[in-house]
Amino acid sequence: MGDQAGRIVVANVTKTFGTVRAVQDLSFTVEPGRVTGFLGPNGAGKTTTMRVVLGLAEPTSGSATVAGVPYAQLPHPGRTVGAVLESTSFHPARSARDHLRIYAAAAGVTDRRADEVLAMVGLTPVAGQPVKGFSLGMRQRLALATAMLGDPAVLILDEPANGLDPEGIVWLRGFLRHLAHTDGRTVLVSSHVLSEVEQTVDSVVIIAHGHLVHEGTLDELRGERAVGVVVQTPTPETLVEPLRSLGATVTRAGEHGLQVTGASAATVGHAAWEAGVELHGLREEASSLEQVFIEMTEDVPAPVGDAAPSAQPAPGTTA
Amino acid sequence: MSGLLRSEARKVTTTKLWWGMLLGSIAFAALGVVSQIATNGLKNNPALPLNDPVTQRAIFSSAVSGYLFSVVVGIILITTEFRHFTSRPTFLLEPRRGRVIAAKLLVASAVGLLYGFADVAVSVAITVPWLSAKGVSVGWLSNGLVIVMVGALFVIAIFAVVGVGVGVLMRSQVAAVIATLAYLFVVEPLISVIPVIKEAYRYLPGAAGGALTGVSRNQVTLLSNWQGGLMLLGWGLLFAFLGWLLTVRRDIA
Ligand SMILES: Nc1ncnc2c1ncn2[C@@H]1O[C@H](COP(=O)(O)OP(=O)(O)OP(=O)(O)O)[C@@H](O)[C@H]1O
Numbered sequence: 019m020g021d022q023a024g025r026i027v028v029a030n031v032t033k034t035f036g037t038v039r040a041v042q043d044l045s046f047t048v049e050p051g052r053v054t055g056f057l058g059p060n061g062a063g064k065t066t067t068m069r070v071v072l073g074l075a076e077p078t079s080g081s082a083t084v085a086g087v088p089y090a091q092l093p094h095p096g097r098t099v100g101a102v103l104e105s106t107s108f109h110p111a112r113s114a115r116d117h118l119r120i121y122a123a124a125a126g127v128t129d130r131r132a133d134e135v136l137a138m139v140g141l142t143p144v145a146g147q148p149v150k151g152f153s154l155g156m157r158q159r160l161a162l163a164t165a166m167l168g169d170p171a172v173l174i175l176d177e178p179a180n181g182l183d184p185e186g187i188v189w190l191r192g193f194l195r196h197l198a199h200t201d202g203r204t205v206l207v208s209s210h211v212l213s214e215v216e217q218t219v220d221s222v223v224i225i226a227h228g229h230l231v232h233e234g235t236l237d238e239l240r241g242e243r244a245v246g247v248v249v250q251t252p253t254p255e256t257l258v259e260p261l262r263s264l265g266a267t268v269t270r271a272g273e274h275g276l277q278v279t280g281a282s283a284a285t286v287g288h289a290a291w292e293a294g295v296e297l298h299g300l301r302e303e304a305s306s307l308e309q310v311f312i313e314m315t316e317d318v319p320a321p322v323g324d325a326a327p328s329a330q331p332a333p334g335t336t337a
Numbered sequence: 338m339s340g341l342l343r344s345e346a347r348k349v350t351t352t353k354l355w356w357g358m359l360l361g362s363i364a365f366a367a368l369g370v371v372s373q374i375a376t377n378g379l380k381n382n383p384a385l386p387l388n389d390p391v392t393q394r395a396i397f398s399s400a401v402s403g404y405l406f407s408v409v410v411g412i413i414l415i416t417t418e419f420r421h422f423t424s425r426p427t428f429l430l431e432p433r434r435g436r437v438i439a440a441k442l443l444v445a446s447a448v449g450l451l452y453g454f455a456d457v458a459v460s461v462a463i464t465v466p467w468l469s470a471k472g473v474s475v476g477w478l479s480n481g482l483v484i485v486m487v488g489a490l491f492v493i494a495i496f497a498v499v500g501v502g503v504g505v506l507m508r509s510q511v512a513a514v515i516a517t518l519a520y521l522f523v524v525e526p527l528i529s530v531i532p533v534i535k536e537a538y539r540y541l542p543g544a545a546g547g548a549l550t551g552v553s554r555n556q557v558t559l560l561s562n563w564q565g566g567l568m569l570l571g572w573g574l575l576f577a578f579l580g581w582l583l584t585v586r587r588d589i590a
């Protein structure tokens with residue numbers, strides 16, 4: 019499979035619903051052979067972007083292509099792209115097998131393929147049961163099976179971990195990584211929590227309020243983490259001034275602790291030694307990736323056209 | 338396209354809807370026929386004898402009552418897809434939306450034709466032995482019964498297509514069913530008695546269907562057989578076109 023074959027390109031896509039700008043001038047690229055996380059808080063525009071990529075929603079401006087062409091022009095859409103969107107599409111009275119056979123016919127694959135994908139997601143034992151009796155996790159698996167019918171080179175999955183138990187999440191992680199790393203497929207997975215997909219994804223595309231805020235590998239994102247120093251001392255107040263005179267930012271962390279940024283552990287230890295302050299603990303600590311994610315997505319301005327301004331806490335009021 | 342047709346046909350056959358509605362349609366057709374024969378000669382039914390061509394046409398055309406279920410099945414076939422998002426995977430597999438809606442309409446008309454055949458067959462199965470028991474001979478061709486039966490079949494089939502169109506327009510299953518029944522049983526009959534607009538009545542879907550089977554309401558002159566058939570076909574095509582237009586233009590949920 020060539021390099022261009024499985025690439026998703028979103029180019030300057032804007033999508034408005036009435037006055038709501040769901041997606042604004044969004045551009046990014048998703049490469050084959052790796053799992054890409056599509057991250058953003060609730061309402062960021064992830065589902066909308068995916069619907070545009072899949073040709074379900076017409077962008078207000080801009081364009082999206084899969085394997086070099088707009089979705090509607092794919093010669094074999096079912097063999098190129100498999101998708102799961104957030105609201106599942108099952109008739110409750112239909113059995114899992116009947117559901118899959120309906121779409122197998124439309125995809126031009128055999129009924130045997132329907133049984134294969136059922137086995138792939140571990141639903142063979144309940145194949146004949148109506149979907150209305152299925153748990154959320156079973157529904158997610160059936161949705162995934164539907165997406166796999168045409169053995170597609172590209173998978174676009176909207177919050178596929180929703181409703182999966184820890185075991186299911188581990189299974190999904192292995193499944194998606196296999197599809198990307200072993201088969202070389204393109205896998206785009208959305209989530210509103212980074213930690214949920216942190217162990218699954220290789221790259222991330224982060225959006226907030228319809229804008230791109232970060233695009234890159236997970237390692238690059240790790241590099242964005244702020245590194246701080248946590249100091250434990252029985253007399254924290256005696257260490258504040260010496261550290262501030264070095265240009266570090268110091269905040270209290272509990273009764274006997276300080277949180278220092280802008281100085282290494284060695285610098286802090288030296289300053290304490292010089293000031294004659296007794297230390298009980300000294301360690302460097304990187305903020306979590308989730309913290310980076312939250313910071314990235316919260317200080318993006320709200321989209322123009324929002325009716326009410328959101329109540330933002332004034333800076334510095336955090337307890 | 339053949340895969341799409343198979344897919345749409347499987348959507349119909351994998352739930353119980355189609356045969357439940359088929360039973361309803363047959364029951365209505367049978368009821369229509371039975372009441373025509375049973376009330377013949379009673380004082381509220383013109384006492385034309387059973388061997389009169391008009392009476393025989395009225396009996397056989399009663400099979401058309403089953404159209405009520407074909408329009409409802411058309412509505413449900415499409416609104417169920419909106420409700421459960423089951424057309425989304427179809428549109429992902431075939432982004433040329435016109436083809437999807439064409440397959441839907443073809444399958445809906447096939448379901449309508451099946452209902453029509455069943456309704457007409459049941460009415461024949463009831464009428465023929467009953468009349469022969471009374472010593473009345475059935476004038477298939479001389480009394481124009483074949484035309485009436487083909488007309489009933491056609492009406493029932495077309496109304497399934499109309500149902501799909503109404504469903505695309507209204508999206509909500511309950512609203513679409515209620516609006517359709519209210520239209521056919523309240524609005525259209527009202528139009529037929531309001532002086533200024535009653536002239537338009539004969540062109541409306543219900544009346545056009547009536548013309549095909551020769552059943553009139555409130556003494557309004559209906560179109561001829563062929564005009565009624567063409568008019569109804571026009572309504573079917575209009576609703577199919579509206580369904581196509583909206584599906585092609587709207588975002589898919
Ligand atoms: N069909 C629609 N009509 C009107 N507004 C919509 C529609 N779809 C989405 N929106 C709005 O667009 C914005 C983006 O929604 P979207 O569903 O794309 O976000 P999301 O990132 O998928 O959020 P979540 O994590 O909650 O799934 C929201 O403000 C939402 O209310």
Ligand SMILES: [Mg+2]
Nearest residue numbers: 064065066104
């Ligand atoms: Mg979403």
